[in-house]
Amino acid sequence: MSINLYKLAGVIEAPIISEKSTTGAEKNKCFAFKVRQSATKKEVKSSVELMFKVEVDSVRVLNVSGKKKKVGRSFGKRSDWKKAYVKLKSGYDIEFTFA
Numbered sequence: 894m895s896i897n898l899y900k901l902a903g904v905i906e907a908p909i910i911s912e913k914s915t916t917g918a919e920k921n922k923c924f925a926f927k928v929r930q931s932a933t934k935k936e937v938k939s940s941v942e943l944m945f946k947v948e949v950d951s952v953r954v955l956n957v958s959g960k961k962k963k964v965g966r967s968f969g970k971r972s973d974w975k976k977a978y979v980k981l982k983s984g985y986d987i988e989f990t991f992a
Contacts, residue, residue, distance in 0.1 A: 898943070900936075901936065901939050901940045901943050902940070902943070902944065903929065904928055904929050904932045904936050904937060904939075904940040905926050905927075905928055905929075905937070905940050905941065905944065906926075906927045906928060906929060907926070907927045908924065908925070908926055908927075908989055909925035909926060909927055909976065910989065911925070913925075917978070918987075921980065922980060922981040922983070922985070922986065923978055923979065923980045923981075924941075924978070924979050924981070924987055925976060925977070925978055925979075926941070926976070926977045926979060927974060927975070927976060928954070928975050928976070928977045929975065930973070930974065930975050932954070932975060932977070933954075934952040934954055934977075937952050937954065937977045937979065938952050938979070941979050945987050947981050947982075947985040947986075947987060948981065948982040948985055949979055949980070949981060949982070950980045950981060950982045951979075951980045952977055952978070952979050952980075953977065953978040953980075954975060954976070954977045954978075955975070955976050955977075955978075956973060956974075956975055956976075957973065957974050957975065957976050958973050959971030959972050959973050959974070
């Protein structure tokens, strides 16, 4: 394997399983993923196609700012992260099964 395939395998950190992402997946074949902070749309598309053997129609990427939290008397902040919404072409699907 080349270094590019290893880099693409590290782009997606985790799928986001929430009520909003589940309804989007059922209705529009649109899946949400937590991705690396430096990831681009092109990298996300290639990574999803490589890992799940599907064809991607479009990718939307957004930066999520971390929440400000108070711990005792001091204030802190959770780290920022990046989210990607990936829409698949018709006829393709991703199954997340949990044992």
